[in-house]
Amino acid sequence: MIAAGLTTSAGASALAEPFYQTDLRYFGSGRADSLASARHVAAKLFQPHCGLHLMLAERDGGGKDLMKALARHALRYDCRRMDWTAEQGNAAAVDFYRRLGADIVEDKIYYHFAGEALKAFAA
Numbered sequence: 001m002i003a004a005g006l007t008t009s010a011g012a013s014a015l016a017e018p019f020y021q022t023d024l025r026y027f028g029s030g031r032a033d034s035l036a037s038a039r040h041v042a043a044k045l046f047q048p049h050c051g052l053h054l055m056l057a058e059r060d061g062g063g064k065d066l067m068k069a070l071a072r073h074a075l076r077y078d079c080r081r082m083d084w085t086a087e088q089g090n091a092a093a094v095d096f097y098r099r100l101g102a103d104i105v106e107d108k109i110y111y112h113f114a115g116e117a118l119k120a121f122a123a
Helices: 012-027 034-045 061-076 091-100 115-122
Strands: none
Touching (some): 061 091
16 A cells, blocks of 8 residues: 655654554554554565655545655655655646645656666676
């Protein structure tokens, strides 16, 4: 449902609560679990890559709250900006990020190496 990556694992526990609150809104009290959210943050949030990659299961109040928590976390660690991507054809995501007030970076093209392509390029 939610996946993200940041360059450091410092402060992961501080982000577990916003993830739990998002899960609580999306799944309800019968399925949301604060310990599971904490495990998810510890295991999945901080990956060995740079930048921020975020997919939200929902894009209403829970998504905004989570984005705000990530922004506060970034500022706490002296980050000067927060970057992410959205598929051009995903009108709901584009609309959500516009409602947040985020700027579209028109002059950037997103590239990546992953998996076998990353290994092949590094060889």
